[in-house]
Amino acid sequence: MRGVLAFKRFARSVSEPSDQDLVAGALNGEPAAFAELATRHRSRVERICQRFFSDLEQVRDLAQETFIHAYGGLKGYRAEIPFGAWLRAIATNLCYDELRRRRRRPEELVADFSVAEANWVGLVNTATPEELVEAAEERREAKTLADKLLATLKPEDRLVLTLQNGEEMSISEIAAIVGWSEAKVKIRAFRARQALRRQAARLVRPRKGGE
């Protein structure tokens, strides 16, 4: 099975032009080359945008903007960086700009809960720790609620946590993409986690007396 996959990958690499070939084609004024690049990387770019925004239209707009910016900056693209990673950096920066433009207030959080999310908060307040771990695996609303908590943070906090936890990027990778020092990324990540826990703690009812 693995051999078949490897062969398919090899065959594709032989028959299909590489990203670098397509970039060269686009720079030579071939629209089809850039269209192929966009088709090839579209889903990845949209996935990154979805890490930051749930609105599908917004995601598509940002993905499109990413390709438009990429087209405008193709001359500055350097071949030693994978094209997908270069696009990811553009998409991330565009999403960050958008986050800064429309910052949400924490007060909006509770009003935004769906019934399922409110039920999840209720369960978190009442269930035993073991029940919680089991329930969280099955419940999609556990993730959507965590995303809503994340959405209340400052744009820079949200950016760092999304890249670190959603995209599983290292500190150095994040620093390279957003143009901050590694120390700043570390500090920002630490503060972002603290802020997120503070937001979550607001939803947990204090208990009286131990058992």
Next chain:
Amino acid sequence: MMNCFEARQDFVGFWQSALEGERRRELLAHLKGCLKCDRAFRAFALTAPMLHSGGVAKTEPSIGAAAHDAPQSMRQDAPHLGFPIDMNGLRRADAHRAAEILRRASVYRLADRRPSRHWREVAAGLSAVAAAVLLLYFSVATPSQSFDDALVNTDSISETTAQPDTDFLGQQIPTIPAVSSDLAG
């Protein structure tokens, strides 16, 4: 007996079902007896699906990785990779051309580029100016005849209330005697 610091260190392991045996029992016992850690764990449970669940697997080497794998001379350039292109300096012609390519390739069928914020601002400004001009005109310019004038002017009333003496065939309509005179009669 586990203390609070140790208990909180084990939250992640417990959440990921990696904590077993005695350590797990100690943590559960601690959470039962410590209200602060119990609350901290519940807050942790709200954020854990985002912070401590498995993310998307990497499918490609990243910019950061490329920077670290590169020789020293290239590594010095790493911070510049953060802004691979000038995000504000996009030429309008390039933007339109790229949008057209994407549209023709059906990558974004519905994605005719939205007007930029600049144009939206200009449009909003023009609308505001137009509204202000209209408001000024109606507040300064007096109409030739006010509503009161129209009521006082009897001619205009008689013109609007005059009854035709003939019907639609041009025949004379006989005058109907007043009701009061019939009753008096």
